């Protein structure tokens with residue numbers, strides 16, 4: 001494996017496809033155990049989580065459902081600031097055991113604004129599964145219940161994560177070469 005160039009930047013190998021696969025199997029076994037007979041509803045947040053969601057969902061063996069939403073932020077009024085709306089949030093979450101699927105929790109802003117909207121629908125439980133978490137980047141604390149990897153505060157690419165639109169199709173994860 002070697003350095004790849006995307007747009008104007010160089011990236012070096014960071015997490016192999018095999019390491020990611022092994023970690024996802026571990027999360028799946030835990031979810032299978034924790035949610036047996038609960039018929040969980042996975043809510044995958046597009047675009048970044050599509051690969052994680054697909055691989056995790058394939059590894060789950062208990063009865064479960066999945067739906068996909070996209071979060072769009074727009075400028076609200078002065079008092080509300082940035083407002084996040086969920087596009088495609090048409091599944092009834094009331095009384096369901098919901099597990100959010102995120103590719104990466106960075107500052108925590110996205111989830112901290114979106115979670116109250118889900119809680120409003122009164123799910124029976126609400127947990128977060130994220131492939132990656134950058135604890136050093138936290139501005140809005142989010143507790144990740146099922147975590148793949150805790151990573152440094154560096155820009156990552158691949159396995160669903162993009163750099164200006166490119167790189168999502170790479171089956172492993174790369175890290176920006178700095179300097």
Ligand code: IMP
Pocket residue numbers: 048102103104105106107108109110111154155156157161162163
């Ligand atoms: P947050 O709201 O700051 O937690 O940001 C979450 C979103 O930012 C993620 O769902 C990603 O789409 C994007 N993001 C954060 N860090 C990275 C990265 O290292 N590479 C690519 N996208 C990232």
Ligand code: MG
Pocket residue numbers: 045046047048049102103104
């Ligand atoms: Mg994302």
